């Protein structure tokens with residue numbers, strides 16, 4: 118690998134009380150690429166993402182941004198390093214419109230008053246930059262949007278802040294075929310614009326359609342992280358279900374890495 | 376259809392497209408001010424046919440002061456309702472604050488401004504206590520404020536020494552609910568209000584247009600300003616008529632002072648909710664608390680502040696009520712004041728489920744409730760019938776709220 122990863126984790130351990138959820142996890146994310154994070158239910162994908170986002174503190178391990186070691190203790194720290202996360206349960210306010218949601222908690226003001234015009238312009242520009250053309254008006258309430266459009270708004274909200282790394286936790290889980298295609302196209306476009314994108318998904322077709330790299334978690338251990346072009350559908354399924362596939366993955370039952 | 380482009384000029388907003396948008400919203404279950412306005416029309420027509428005196432300028436002025444206290448309490452309640460909480464103690468909180476005012480004024484001889492300030496601080500402290508119990512200890516607001524409802528009822532009794540009433544003789548306090556502006560001043564206040572409204576609307580539309588954003592068409596702004604001028608102008612004209620039965624002894628004309636007070640509260644609180652970051656966060660917490668938390672909003676502090684605002688507004692309502700009654704007794708803020716205030720907010724269009732409501736709702740709903748109380752009084756119905764009718768209207772409004780919410784959710 119030639120490029121330096123924009124985000125790199127090494128030796129991450131994370132326990133909830135007596136239960137260790139992440140064991141010695143290493144994870145690298147590169148700019149301009151979509152990295153798919155896969156694994157069975159409960160493998161620890163969302164936990165890993167929350168550690169990256171500063172929601173859960175890590176017990177041990179190192180966190181690098183562009184090769185520099187950093188400490189992330191809160192969502193604000195993560196945002197400061199350009200990390201934005203779109204959570205599995207979107208976290209949008211139905212009673213607010215698209216612009217209001219995109220700027221929630223980071224509203225622009227002029228003096229005491231909200232600067233609606235600037236926020237509207239910036240939101241429009243961001244959606245435009247993502248070539249989003251499916252919403253009628255950005256002053257529409259989020260409650261009136263379809264699932265795919267909501268996902269789009271959540272993603273646009275994440276890229277509004279000059280973020281460098283956008284992490285999407287199962288963005289297509291609740292969507293139909295057409296809307297899934299739309300969101301995947303958007304995910305691809307983010308990476309093509311130079312962002313580092315992490316995509317969590319259970320759908321292998323989606324993963325192979327958009328990702329450049331695949332990282333497979335197995336019971337809280339990183340089984341393998343490979344280029345998508347170097348691996349087959351069958352191999353990745355094996356990695357997800359048993360943690361190994363031929364000479365790929367975890368080489369023995371107690372999880373020591375090859 | 377794409378409007379989301381920054382370079383191409385914003386889509387033209389026409390009266391027709393706005394009208395269509397409005398009907399779409401109504402069909403989608405967001406009725407806005409419609410039920411309150413329709414209700415007001417129906418009630419006013421019915422009462423004026425059955426009791427022509429309902430339309431007299433004396434009764435009109437009476438109606439305005441009758442509805443003032445509950446409208447102000449409802450304005451405060453809207454902050455709490457927007458968060459999806461409830462404050463059942465707002466009525467008796469206003470009673471406690473009114474009793475505080477009366478005791479300090481009459482028994483301790485405080486000047487009116489100090490007594491009013493003390494009464495408002497009492498309200499704020501009550502709100503702080505309620506808010507901390509709800510936000511920090513996590514006790515449901517229904518329970519906290521129900522307990523406070525009972526306790527405050529007792530506090531009023533204790534402050535008034537077991538039920539004696541304290542009369543208020545301070546002329547400034549009495550003026551709040553009993554005096555009128557001179558007819559000239561009334562017209563001047565109207566002009567100020569209408570011009571101020573028109574100017575802000577035009578200014579906003581112009582600024583948006585300059586930046587290439589979609590702006591409301593001038594015809595719509597003209598229409599709104601026109602309607603406001605017509606209604607408010609008629610009201611001022613009627614109120615400027617002599618309404619004293621014995622004009623030689625005492626002249627009675629002009630707009631009651633309480634009206635501009637309500638107007639200022641309406642504009643000020645609407646500004647807070649609609650134009651400031653704080654207001655935006657209130658709506659956000661009411662819409663999706665978890666989303667607000669993840670956006671870095673301090674949800675607990677916001678919740679406490681809403682209770683503080685609610686109880687402080689209740690204190691203002693208490694002062695207004697004390698002024699109107701010329702005294703404070705154990706029933707001030709009691710019996711059905713709270714239900715009337717909650718009813719006013721809900722009838723006006725504020726949702727009991729949180730996230731939806733405007734300060735204007737308190738004024739519109741307050742008008743409906745005041746008309747019901749006033750009209751039924753003129754009809755000579757017994758208190759029993761009044762309670763039953765008011766309860767029914769509240770239930771109706773809450774039903775409309777629940778149904779419209781279901782419609783919005785189904786889409």
Ligand SMILES: Nc1ncnc2c1ncn2[C@@H]1O[C@H](COP(=O)(O)OP(=O)(O)OP(=O)(O)O)[C@@H](O)[C@H]1O
Pocket residue numbers: 133136138156157158159160161162163164165
């Ligand atoms: N806050 C928590 N406290 C205790 N245990 C937790 C907590 N969060 C997650 N876990 C546990 O950590 C393990 C990994 O959960 P995680 O949500 O990361 O899985 P996932 O890979 O995202 O699964 P899914 O595909 O179902 O979303 C699970 O066994 C879960 O029970």
Ligand SMILES: [Mg+2]
Pocket residue numbers: 162163164205286
């Ligand atoms: Mg998960």
